[in-house]
Amino acid sequence: MATHKILLLPGDGIGTEIAAAARKVIAWFDSRAGGVFEIEEDVVGGAAYDAHGVAITDAAMDLAQASDAVLFGAVGGPKWASVPYEVRPEAGLLRLRKDLGLFANLRPAICYPALADASSLKREVVEGLDILIVRELTGGVYFGEPKEIRDLGNGQKRGIDTQVYDTYEIERIARVAFDLARTRSNKVSSSEKHNVMKSGVLWKEVVTAVHAREYGDVALDHILADNCGMQLVRWPKQFDVIVCDNLFGDMLSDVAAMLTGSLGMLPSAALGATDPATGKRKAMYEPVHGSAPDIAGTGAANPIAMIASFAMALRYSFGMVDEANLLDKAIAAALDTGARTRDIGGGDNSVGTEAMTATILAALDRLS
Numbered sequence: 001m002a003t004h005k006i007l008l009l010p011g012d013g014i015g016t017e018i019a020a021a022a023r024k025v026i027a028w029f030d031s032r033a034g035g036v037f038e039i040e041e042d043v044v045g046g047a048a049y050d051a052h053g054v055a056i057t058d059a060a061m062d063l064a065q066a067s068d069a070v071l072f073g074a075v076g077g078p079k080w081a082s083v084p085y086e087v088r089p090e091a092g093l094l095r096l097r098k099d100l101g102l103f104a105n106l107r108p109a110i111c112y113p114a115l116a117d118a119s120s121l122k123r124e125v126v127e128g129l130d131i132l133i134v135r136e137l138t139g140g141v142y143f144g145e146p147k148e149i150r151d152l153g154n155g156q157k158r159g160i161d162t163q164v165y166d167t168y169e170i171e172r173i174a175r176v177a178f179d180l181a182r183t184r185s186n187k188v189s190s191s192e193k194h195n196v197m198k199s200g201v202l203w204k205e206v207v208t209a210v211h212a213r214e215y216g217d218v219a220l221d222h223i224l225a226d227n228c229g230m231q232l233v234r235w236p237k238q239f240d241v242i243v244c245d246n247l248f249g250d251m252l253s254d255v256a257a258m259l260t261g262s263l264g265m266l267p268s269a270a271l272g273a274t275d276p277a278t279g280k281r282k283a284m285y286e287p288v289h290g291s292a293p294d295i296a297g298t299g300a301a302n303p304i305a306m307i308a309s310f311a312m313a314l315r316y317s318f319g320m321v322d323e324a325n326l327l328d329k330a331i332a333a334a335l336d337t338g339a340r341t342r343d344i345g346g347g348d349n350s351v352g353t354e355a356m357t358a359t360i361l362a363a364l365d366r367l368s
Protein backbone atom coordinates (compact mmCIF):
# COMPACT_ATOMS: atom_id res chain seq x y z
CA MET A 1 0.00 0.00 0.00
CA ALA A 2 1.38 3.38 -0.97
CA THR A 3 1.75 5.32 2.25
CA HIS A 4 4.29 7.95 1.30
CA LYS A 5 3.21 10.56 -1.21
CA ILE A 6 6.04 12.27 -3.05
CA LEU A 7 5.60 15.26 -5.32
CA LEU A 8 8.48 15.33 -7.79
CA LEU A 9 9.15 18.77 -9.25
CA PRO A 10 12.10 18.42 -11.67
CA GLY A 11 12.12 22.06 -12.79
CA ASP A 12 14.60 23.26 -15.38
CA GLY A 13 18.02 22.47 -16.82
CA ILE A 14 19.72 19.58 -15.06
CA GLY A 15 16.70 19.44 -12.74
CA THR A 16 15.01 17.05 -15.17
CA GLU A 17 18.14 14.91 -15.47
CA ILE A 18 18.70 14.49 -11.73
CA ALA A 19 14.96 13.94 -11.20
CA ALA A 20 15.15 10.97 -13.57
CA ALA A 21 18.03 9.64 -11.46
CA ALA A 22 15.99 10.12 -8.29
CA ARG A 23 13.08 8.18 -9.80
CA LYS A 24 15.33 5.17 -10.30
CA VAL A 25 16.49 5.28 -6.69
CA ILE A 26 12.92 5.72 -5.41
CA ALA A 27 11.87 2.74 -7.55
CA TRP A 28 14.65 0.66 -6.01
CA PHE A 29 13.41 1.38 -2.47
CA ASP A 30 9.81 1.04 -3.56
CA SER A 31 10.24 -2.48 -4.85
CA ARG A 32 12.25 -3.43 -1.77
CA ALA A 33 9.59 -2.08 0.60
CA GLY A 34 6.67 -3.51 -1.37
CA GLY A 35 5.24 -0.39 -2.97
CA VAL A 36 5.18 2.27 -0.28
CA PHE A 37 5.76 5.27 -2.51
CA GLU A 38 3.32 7.13 -4.68
CA ILE A 39 4.89 9.69 -7.00
CA GLU A 40 3.12 12.63 -8.58
CA GLU A 41 5.04 14.86 -10.95
CA ASP A 42 4.46 18.45 -12.05
CA VAL A 43 6.28 21.38 -13.60
CA VAL A 44 7.86 24.27 -11.71
CA GLY A 45 10.00 27.27 -12.56
CA GLY A 46 10.70 28.05 -16.19
CA ALA A 47 8.95 24.87 -17.29
CA ALA A 48 5.79 26.00 -15.50
CA TYR A 49 6.10 29.47 -16.98
CA ASP A 50 6.33 28.01 -20.49
CA ALA A 51 3.32 25.76 -19.93
CA HIS A 52 1.09 27.94 -17.74
CA GLY A 53 2.57 31.46 -17.50
CA VAL A 54 3.31 31.12 -13.78
CA ALA A 55 6.25 29.79 -11.77
CA ILE A 56 4.05 27.23 -10.08
CA THR A 57 0.35 26.52 -10.58
CA ASP A 58 -2.29 26.38 -7.86
CA ALA A 59 -2.83 22.75 -8.86
CA ALA A 60 0.83 21.96 -8.21
CA MET A 61 0.58 23.77 -4.88
CA ASP A 62 -2.41 21.56 -3.99
CA LEU A 63 -0.33 18.50 -4.81
CA ALA A 64 2.49 19.86 -2.65
CA GLN A 65 0.08 20.43 0.25
CA ALA A 66 -1.23 16.88 -0.10
CA SER A 67 2.22 15.29 -0.32
CA ASP A 68 4.35 13.92 2.49
CA ALA A 69 7.45 15.28 0.82
CA VAL A 70 8.27 17.43 -2.17
CA LEU A 71 11.41 16.46 -4.07
CA PHE A 72 12.55 19.52 -5.98
CA GLY A 73 15.19 19.59 -8.74
CA ALA A 74 16.28 23.10 -9.66
CA VAL A 75 14.80 26.08 -11.47
CA GLY A 76 15.94 28.93 -13.64
CA GLY A 77 18.17 29.58 -16.59
CA PRO A 78 19.02 32.21 -19.22
CA LYS A 79 15.89 31.38 -21.21
CA TRP A 80 13.75 33.08 -18.53
CA ALA A 81 16.11 35.97 -17.75
CA SER A 82 13.59 38.57 -18.84
CA VAL A 83 10.25 37.18 -17.65
CA PRO A 84 8.33 39.44 -15.24
CA TYR A 85 9.66 39.44 -11.67
CA GLU A 86 6.53 37.88 -10.07
CA VAL A 87 6.63 34.86 -12.35
CA ARG A 88 10.40 34.36 -12.55
CA PRO A 89 11.37 30.71 -11.97
CA GLU A 90 12.64 31.30 -8.41
CA ALA A 91 9.17 32.52 -7.44
CA GLY A 92 8.03 28.90 -7.60
CA LEU A 93 10.56 27.90 -4.98
CA LEU A 94 9.70 30.84 -2.76
CA ARG A 95 5.98 30.12 -2.92
CA LEU A 96 6.57 26.49 -1.96
CA ARG A 97 8.66 27.55 1.05
CA LYS A 98 6.17 30.17 2.12
CA ASP A 99 2.88 28.34 1.58
CA LEU A 100 4.17 25.11 3.12
CA GLY A 101 5.58 27.06 6.10
CA LEU A 102 9.04 25.56 5.74
CA PHE A 103 10.84 27.40 8.52
CA ALA A 104 13.70 24.98 9.17
CA ASN A 105 16.43 24.54 6.60
CA LEU A 106 18.69 21.54 7.15
CA ARG A 107 22.06 21.51 5.46
CA PRO A 108 24.33 18.58 6.24
CA ALA A 109 28.05 18.80 5.59
CA ILE A 110 29.39 15.29 5.25
CA CYS A 111 32.86 14.38 4.08
CA TYR A 112 32.93 11.21 2.04
CA PRO A 113 36.27 9.46 2.65
CA ALA A 114 36.85 9.08 -1.10
CA LEU A 115 36.63 12.86 -1.55
CA ALA A 116 38.60 14.01 1.51
CA ASP A 117 41.54 15.04 -0.64
CA ALA A 118 39.30 17.21 -2.83
CA SER A 119 38.64 19.59 0.07
CA SER A 120 40.58 22.83 0.28
CA LEU A 121 41.33 21.83 3.88
CA LYS A 122 43.69 19.10 5.03
CA ARG A 123 42.40 15.53 5.01
CA GLU A 124 42.63 15.18 8.81
CA VAL A 125 40.51 18.30 9.29
CA VAL A 126 37.59 17.06 7.16
CA GLU A 127 37.83 13.26 7.08
CA GLY A 128 34.82 11.75 8.83
CA LEU A 129 33.11 15.12 9.12
CA ASP A 130 29.35 14.89 9.63
CA ILE A 131 27.71 18.08 10.84
CA LEU A 132 24.27 19.57 10.33
CA ILE A 133 23.43 23.24 10.05
CA VAL A 134 19.87 24.13 11.03
CA ARG A 135 19.03 27.51 9.60
CA GLU A 136 15.87 29.48 10.38
CA LEU A 137 14.39 30.11 6.95
CA THR A 138 11.27 32.25 7.13
CA GLY A 139 12.16 35.08 9.50
CA GLY A 140 14.95 37.46 10.35
CA VAL A 141 16.49 40.23 8.33
CA TYR A 142 15.42 38.85 4.94
CA PHE A 143 11.78 39.43 5.82
CA GLY A 144 11.62 41.97 8.69
CA GLU A 145 9.85 45.32 8.23
CA PRO A 146 10.64 48.10 7.55
CA LYS A 147 12.56 47.01 4.49
CA GLU A 148 13.13 49.85 2.07
CA ILE A 149 15.42 52.38 0.50
CA ARG A 150 14.33 55.69 1.99
CA ASP A 151 15.05 58.97 0.27
CA LEU A 152 16.30 61.32 2.98
CA GLY A 153 15.74 64.34 0.75
CA ASN A 154 19.25 65.75 1.27
CA GLY A 155 20.85 63.88 -1.59
CA GLN A 156 21.24 60.87 0.68
CA LYS A 157 19.35 57.61 0.71
CA ARG A 158 19.04 55.09 3.54
CA GLY A 159 18.92 51.36 2.94
CA ILE A 160 16.95 49.62 5.67
CA ASP A 161 16.58 45.97 6.56
CA THR A 162 15.19 44.89 9.89
CA GLN A 163 16.11 41.81 11.86
CA VAL A 164 13.00 40.63 13.71
CA TYR A 165 12.56 37.42 15.69
CA ASP A 166 9.68 36.54 17.99
CA THR A 167 9.92 34.01 20.80
CA TYR A 168 7.84 31.38 18.99
CA GLU A 169 10.09 31.50 15.93
CA ILE A 170 13.21 30.88 18.00
CA GLU A 171 11.49 28.19 20.08
CA ARG A 172 10.39 26.15 17.09
CA ILE A 173 13.74 26.23 15.30
CA ALA A 174 15.51 25.38 18.58
CA ARG A 175 13.24 22.35 19.02
CA VAL A 176 14.04 21.15 15.50
CA ALA A 177 17.76 21.41 16.30
CA PHE A 178 17.48 19.65 19.67
CA ASP A 179 15.28 16.87 18.25
CA LEU A 180 17.77 16.28 15.44
CA ALA A 181 20.70 16.31 17.86
CA ARG A 182 19.04 13.49 19.79
CA THR A 183 19.20 11.34 16.65
CA ARG A 184 22.89 12.19 16.18
CA SER A 185 25.69 13.06 18.64
CA ASN A 186 23.40 14.91 21.04
CA LYS A 187 25.08 18.28 20.84
CA VAL A 188 23.76 21.67 19.70
CA SER A 189 25.78 24.82 19.14
CA SER A 190 23.57 27.89 18.97
CA SER A 191 25.11 30.71 17.01
CA GLU A 192 24.16 34.40 17.14
CA LYS A 193 25.71 37.72 18.02
CA HIS A 194 24.20 38.65 21.37
CA ASN A 195 27.17 40.96 21.93
CA VAL A 196 25.90 43.45 19.33
CA MET A 197 22.32 42.46 18.42
CA LYS A 198 19.14 42.61 20.50
CA SER A 199 17.67 39.78 18.44
CA GLY A 200 20.79 37.84 19.38
CA VAL A 201 20.17 38.47 23.08
CA LEU A 202 16.63 37.12 22.70
CA TRP A 203 17.85 34.20 20.57
CA LYS A 204 20.31 33.09 23.25
CA GLU A 205 17.75 33.56 26.03
CA VAL A 206 15.03 31.56 24.27
CA VAL A 207 17.32 28.71 23.16
CA THR A 208 18.64 28.48 26.73
CA ALA A 209 15.09 28.34 28.11
CA VAL A 210 13.90 25.67 25.65
CA HIS A 211 16.98 23.64 26.50
CA ALA A 212 16.43 23.91 30.25
CA ARG A 213 12.72 23.07 29.99
CA GLU A 214 12.72 20.27 27.42
CA TYR A 215 16.17 19.07 26.40
CA GLY A 216 18.35 18.70 29.48
CA ASP A 217 19.83 15.52 27.97
CA VAL A 218 21.31 17.39 24.99
CA ALA A 219 24.59 19.30 25.32
CA LEU A 220 24.21 22.97 24.40
CA ASP A 221 26.80 25.63 23.84
CA HIS A 222 26.57 29.17 22.49
CA ILE A 223 29.02 30.53 19.98
CA LEU A 224 29.20 33.95 18.40
CA ALA A 225 28.49 33.67 14.69
CA ASP A 226 31.78 35.19 13.55
CA ASN A 227 33.74 32.79 15.75
CA CYS A 228 31.55 29.96 14.44
CA GLY A 229 32.73 30.78 10.91
CA MET A 230 36.33 30.64 12.07
CA GLN A 231 35.86 27.40 13.99
CA LEU A 232 34.16 25.76 10.99
CA VAL A 233 37.31 26.29 8.98
CA ARG A 234 39.76 25.58 11.84
CA TRP A 235 38.32 22.37 13.31
CA PRO A 236 34.80 21.60 12.03
CA LYS A 237 34.59 18.23 13.77
CA GLN A 238 33.99 20.01 17.09
CA PHE A 239 30.39 20.57 15.94
CA ASP A 240 27.37 18.29 15.62
CA VAL A 241 24.26 20.43 15.08
CA ILE A 242 24.57 24.20 14.61
CA VAL A 243 21.39 26.25 14.91
CA CYS A 244 21.27 29.84 13.72
CA ASP A 245 19.13 32.56 12.23
CA ASN A 246 18.40 33.08 8.56
CA LEU A 247 21.27 35.44 7.72
CA PHE A 248 24.05 33.74 9.68
CA GLY A 249 22.69 30.38 8.55
CA ASP A 250 22.90 31.40 4.92
CA MET A 251 26.59 32.13 5.30
CA LEU A 252 27.59 29.41 7.77
CA SER A 253 25.85 26.70 5.73
CA ASP A 254 27.72 27.76 2.61
CA VAL A 255 31.01 27.78 4.52
CA ALA A 256 30.28 24.33 5.94
CA ALA A 257 29.23 23.03 2.53
CA MET A 258 32.49 23.96 0.91
CA LEU A 259 34.49 22.07 3.53
CA THR A 260 33.44 18.91 1.80
CA GLY A 261 33.49 19.54 -1.92
CA SER A 262 31.29 20.26 -4.88
CA LEU A 263 27.86 21.79 -5.18
CA GLY A 264 26.85 18.61 -6.99
CA MET A 265 27.19 16.68 -3.71
CA LEU A 266 25.08 18.82 -1.39
CA PRO A 267 21.52 17.95 -0.34
CA SER A 268 19.13 20.00 1.79
CA ALA A 269 15.80 19.76 3.51
CA ALA A 270 13.25 22.38 4.48
CA LEU A 271 10.80 21.36 7.20
CA GLY A 272 7.58 22.85 8.49
CA ALA A 273 5.73 22.38 11.75
CA THR A 274 4.47 18.97 12.82
CA ASP A 275 0.70 18.67 12.58
CA PRO A 276 -0.42 17.48 16.02
CA ALA A 277 -3.38 15.61 14.49
CA THR A 278 -1.37 13.48 12.05
CA GLY A 279 2.15 13.70 13.46
CA LYS A 280 3.29 14.60 9.94
CA ARG A 281 5.16 17.69 8.84
CA LYS A 282 5.41 19.47 5.51
CA ALA A 283 8.78 19.01 3.93
CA MET A 284 10.72 19.75 0.78
CA TYR A 285 14.01 18.19 -0.22
CA GLU A 286 16.31 19.65 -2.83
CA PRO A 287 19.90 19.84 -3.93
CA VAL A 288 21.68 23.04 -2.99
CA HIS A 289 22.80 23.65 -6.56
CA GLY A 290 20.86 25.31 -9.36
CA SER A 291 19.86 24.28 -12.87
CA ALA A 292 23.46 24.39 -14.20
CA PRO A 293 22.58 25.71 -17.68
CA ASP A 294 26.24 25.35 -18.71
CA ILE A 295 26.00 21.55 -18.60
CA ALA A 296 22.24 21.00 -19.00
CA GLY A 297 21.39 18.46 -21.69
CA THR A 298 24.88 16.94 -21.76
CA GLY A 299 24.11 14.14 -19.30
CA ALA A 300 27.08 15.21 -17.16
CA ALA A 301 25.23 16.38 -14.05
CA ASN A 302 26.18 14.82 -10.74
CA PRO A 303 22.98 13.19 -9.38
CA ILE A 304 24.34 12.74 -5.85
CA ALA A 305 22.96 15.97 -4.34
CA MET A 306 19.48 14.95 -5.52
CA ILE A 307 19.82 11.33 -4.44
CA ALA A 308 21.18 12.40 -1.04
CA SER A 309 18.18 14.74 -0.78
CA PHE A 310 15.93 11.71 -1.18
CA ALA A 311 17.96 10.01 1.58
CA MET A 312 17.04 12.96 3.79
CA ALA A 313 13.38 12.43 2.87
CA LEU A 314 13.67 8.78 3.90
CA ARG A 315 15.17 9.92 7.20
CA TYR A 316 13.08 12.94 8.09
CA SER A 317 9.71 12.42 6.37
CA PHE A 318 9.19 8.68 5.97
CA GLY A 319 10.72 7.35 9.19
CA MET A 320 12.86 4.98 7.09
CA VAL A 321 16.11 5.56 8.93
CA ASP A 322 17.70 2.21 8.06
CA GLU A 323 16.96 2.85 4.40
CA ALA A 324 18.40 6.37 4.67
CA ASN A 325 21.58 4.96 6.19
CA LEU A 326 21.74 2.34 3.45
CA LEU A 327 21.42 4.97 0.74
CA ASP A 328 24.08 7.18 2.32
CA LYS A 329 26.38 4.14 2.49
CA ALA A 330 25.66 3.31 -1.15
CA ILE A 331 26.65 6.83 -2.20
CA ALA A 332 29.93 6.50 -0.29
CA ALA A 333 30.48 3.03 -1.77
CA ALA A 334 29.83 4.30 -5.29
CA LEU A 335 32.51 6.96 -4.75
CA ASP A 336 34.83 4.29 -3.35
CA THR A 337 34.65 2.49 -6.72
CA GLY A 338 36.36 5.53 -8.21
CA ALA A 339 33.31 6.71 -10.17
CA ARG A 340 33.44 10.50 -10.51
CA THR A 341 31.34 12.98 -12.39
CA ARG A 342 33.24 15.90 -13.89
CA ASP A 343 32.39 18.32 -11.04
CA ILE A 344 34.11 16.08 -8.46
CA GLY A 345 37.29 15.64 -10.40
CA GLY A 346 36.52 12.87 -12.88
CA GLY A 347 38.55 14.61 -15.57
CA ASP A 348 38.82 12.63 -18.78
CA ASN A 349 37.48 9.52 -17.05
CA SER A 350 34.29 11.23 -15.88
CA VAL A 351 31.06 9.29 -15.77
CA GLY A 352 27.71 10.90 -16.53
CA THR A 353 24.46 11.14 -14.60
CA GLU A 354 23.20 7.74 -15.70
CA ALA A 355 26.41 5.85 -15.01
CA MET A 356 26.80 7.44 -11.58
CA THR A 357 23.20 6.54 -10.76
CA ALA A 358 23.75 2.98 -11.95
CA THR A 359 26.84 2.73 -9.76
CA ILE A 360 24.78 3.81 -6.74
CA LEU A 361 22.02 1.31 -7.58
CA ALA A 362 24.63 -1.45 -7.90
CA ALA A 363 26.02 -0.45 -4.50
CA LEU A 364 22.48 -0.64 -3.06
CA ASP A 365 22.14 -4.17 -4.46
CA ARG A 366 25.48 -5.14 -2.99
CA LEU A 367 24.94 -3.62 0.45
CA SER A 368 21.35 -4.69 1.03
Ligand code: NAI
Nearest residue numbers: 074075076077263264289290291292293294295301302343
Ligand atom coordinates in the same frame (compact mmCIF):
# COMPACT_ATOMS: atom_id res chain seq x y z
P1 NAI B 1 24.37 26.39 -10.43
O1 NAI B 1 24.36 25.72 -9.11
O2 NAI B 1 23.29 26.01 -11.37
O3 NAI B 1 25.77 26.08 -11.14
C1 NAI B 1 27.01 26.56 -10.65
C2 NAI B 1 28.16 25.71 -11.25
O4 NAI B 1 28.14 24.40 -10.62
C3 NAI B 1 27.98 25.47 -12.73
O5 NAI B 1 29.25 25.44 -13.34
C4 NAI B 1 27.36 24.10 -12.81
O6 NAI B 1 27.65 23.38 -13.99
C5 NAI B 1 27.94 23.40 -11.58
N1 NAI B 1 26.98 22.43 -11.03
C6 NAI B 1 25.87 22.69 -10.27
N2 NAI B 1 25.24 21.57 -9.99
C7 NAI B 1 25.92 20.57 -10.56
C8 NAI B 1 25.73 19.17 -10.61
N3 NAI B 1 24.70 18.55 -10.01
N4 NAI B 1 26.63 18.43 -11.30
C9 NAI B 1 27.67 19.01 -11.90
N5 NAI B 1 27.91 20.33 -11.88
C10 NAI B 1 27.03 21.11 -11.22
O7 NAI B 1 24.36 27.96 -10.15
P2 NAI B 1 24.29 29.17 -11.23
O8 NAI B 1 25.04 28.81 -12.46
O9 NAI B 1 24.66 30.36 -10.47
O10 NAI B 1 22.74 29.32 -11.58
C11 NAI B 1 22.14 28.72 -12.71
C12 NAI B 1 20.64 28.89 -12.61
O11 NAI B 1 20.15 28.15 -11.50
C13 NAI B 1 20.21 30.34 -12.38
O12 NAI B 1 19.04 30.56 -13.12
C14 NAI B 1 19.93 30.40 -10.90
O13 NAI B 1 18.99 31.38 -10.57
C15 NAI B 1 19.38 29.02 -10.66
N6 NAI B 1 19.51 28.54 -9.27
C16 NAI B 1 18.47 27.80 -8.80
C17 NAI B 1 18.52 27.25 -7.55
C18 NAI B 1 17.39 26.39 -7.13
O14 NAI B 1 16.57 25.99 -7.94
N7 NAI B 1 17.30 26.03 -5.86
C19 NAI B 1 19.67 27.46 -6.66
C20 NAI B 1 20.73 28.20 -7.29
C21 NAI B 1 20.64 28.74 -8.54
Ligand code: MG
Nearest residue numbers: 250251253254
Ligand atom coordinates in the same frame (compact mmCIF):
# COMPACT_ATOMS: atom_id res chain seq x y z
MG1 MG C 1 23.44 30.93 0.35
